[in-house]
Amino acid sequence: MADILAKKFRDKEKIASLVKYIKKISEGKKYTFMHVCGTHEQTIARFNLRAILPSNVKLIAGPGCPVCITPAKDIDTAIKLAEKNKVLTYGDMLRVPGTRDSLFTAKAKGADVGIVYSIKDAKKIAEKTDKNVVFFSPGFETTACTVATEVLKGLPENMFILSSLRLIPPIMELLLGIGDVRFEGYIAPGHVSAVIGYGAYEYIAKAYHMPIVVAGFEPLDILLAVALLIRQIKKGDAKVENEYSRVVTKEGNTKAKRAMEEAFYVASDIWRGIGRVPFSALKLRNEEVDAEKVFKIKIEKSIDIKPNCSCHLVIIGKISPFECKMFAKACTPENPYGACMVSSEGTCYIAYMNYANEK
Amino acid sequence: MCLAIPGKVVEIRGHMAKVDFKGILRLVDISMLEDVRIGDYVVVHVGFAISKLDEKEAKETLKLWDEILRGI
Numbered sequence: 001m002a003d004i005l006a007k008k009f010r011d012k013e014k015i016a017s018l019v020k021y022i023k024k025i026s027e028g029k030k031y032t033f034m035h036v037c038g039t040h041e042q043t044i045a046r047f048n049l050r051a052i053l054p055s056n057v058k059l060i061a062g063p064g065c066p067v068c069i070t071p072a073k074d075i076d077t078a079i080k081l082a083e084k085n086k087v088l089t090y091g092d093m094l095r096v097p098g099t100r101d102s103l104f105t106a107k108a109k110g111a112d113v114g115i116v117y118s119i120k121d122a123k124k125i126a127e128k129t130d131k132n133v134v135f136f137s138p139g140f141e142t143t144a145c146t147v148a149t150e151v152l153k154g155l156p157e158n159m160f161i162l163s164s165l166r167l168i169p170p171i172m173e174l175l176l177g178i179g180d181v182r183f184e185g186y187i188a189p190g191h192v193s194a195v196i197g198y199g200a201y202e203y204i205a206k207a208y209h210m211p212i213v214v215a216g217f218e219p220l221d222i223l224l225a226v227a228l229l230i231r232q233i234k235k236g237d238a239k240v241e242n243e244y245s246r247v248v249t250k251e252g253n254t255k256a257k258r259a260m261e262e263a264f265y266v267a268s269d270i271w272r273g274i275g276r277v278p279f280s281a282l283k284l285r286n287e288e289v290d291a292e293k294v295f296k297i298k299i300e301k302s303i304d305i306k307p308n309c310s311c312h313l314v315i316i317g318k319i320s321p322f323e324c325k326m327f328a329k330a331c332t333p334e335n336p337y338g339a340c341m342v343s344s345e346g347t348c349y350i351a352y353m354n355y356a357n358e359k
Numbered sequence: 360m361c362l363a364i365p366g367k368v369v370e371i372r373g374h375m376a377k378v379d380f381k382g383i384l385r386l387v388d389i390s391m392l393e394d395v396r397i398g399d400y401v402v403v404h405v406g407f408a409i410s411k412l413d414e415k416e417a418k419e420t421l422k423l424w425d426e427i428l429r430g431i
Contacts (some may be wrong), residue, residue, distance in 0.1 A: 005417050008417075009421075014424055017428055018427070018428070019426055078419065092404075117406060118407070119405070119406075120406050136380070142363060142404045142409060143404070145409065146388075146406065149407065189400065194410035195362075216420075220424065221420075223429070224424060228427075244420075245416040245419060246414070246416040247416075253391055253409060259391070276379055344362075
């Protein structure tokens with residue numbers, strides 16, 4: 001069924017007629033929409049949607065890559081912890097630059113760093129070693145609920161969590177609140193919304209008069225979202241619509257939300273390139289498993305954006321990767337200078353992989 | 360790390376399920392979902408099923424495409 005569905009959502013004729021429709025309804029006006037999801041950026045790049053949309057309809061990537069927005073201070077903390085303990089994290093965290101080192105270069109110098117696919121794997125490793133194990137978890141709500149579930153089930157005595165978990169609605173709100181908003185609608189992330197429900201964005205749509213459409217990850221999903229956003233704007237509406245109803249409900253996943261509430265409290269913390277975002281971070285209620293509290297690592301000074309790096313502008317959609325002078329020159333996936341070039345969800349990485357020859 | 364993908368549940372053992380991702384089988388934690396059955400499609404993220412895929416709703420979305428083009 002999933003395959004058949006995927007094919008339907010990639011149907012060439014449907015896509016062509018929808019693009020034609022978008023051309024018609026968008027005529028004479030410029031529209032810019034922001035998404036905040038690395039997987040949306042992958043769909044947009046992989047299917048070259050920017051090229052098939054009319055030139056007056058622009059899609060820009062916002063802060064939707066959890067790896068990219070993890071601040072250097074957390075990488076530095078993880079590196080420090082890996083000097084005496086075993087630090088386990090997701091594969092794409094390894095090359096994210098810290099202030100001096102990445103976990104990858106720290107590992108080469110002897111730090112104990114390992115890669116896992118899931119917190120479950122970290123738990124299994126912790127059960128087999130006497131060493132203290134720290135699971136370093138960046139991620140948005142989709143990841144946070146999995147960490148919450150395992151923390152509530154109970155961790156091995158030698159296992160701790162270093163949380164860089166962040167929330168999506170507060171950053172969507174922040175981008176609207178700081179002024180100089182250069183887009184007319186949000187395409188909201190499908191899988192984060194599967195967890196928190198599309199109802200979670202209603203206050204943003206209302207308070208900022210901002211049309212929001214939750215979208216799935218097939219090309220037709222993105223184009224439908226664009227059509228719905230234009231339709232809202234033309235009608236003068238600013239509401240939340242759910243294009244991804246095959247996966248997302250208004251309430252979201254209540255069990256996952258409950259687990260997050262039980263395991264975490266909401267705090268303010270740093271997003272790389274953006275700064276401190278109010279009420280956007282999840283911290284552990286149980287201090288005994290919180291690596292920050294247990295190991296008390298102090299990072300005096302950290303650097304998120306190195307000289308000449310434009311990640312801070314790419315992350316908030318102010319410039320495209322092609323406008324960064326380091327892009328594809330001193331910053332490549334093999335040798336990433338900025339955090340946006342590391343993960344397969346990073347805006348610069350995706351641009352490099354899909355558009356590098358088109359500049 | 361943040362990629363979630365759909366797969367088909369082929370076996371259930373307590374709160375874990377064997378999920379088929381186009382031929383690749385993996386054990387997935389289904390404790391965050393209610394009432395998962397064999398044959399269901401689930402969206403999986405870092406080893407956990409976070410949502411079920413609803414076929415009826417998928418068809419509704421495809422209908423939405425029709426409606427939009429008809430200018431409703």
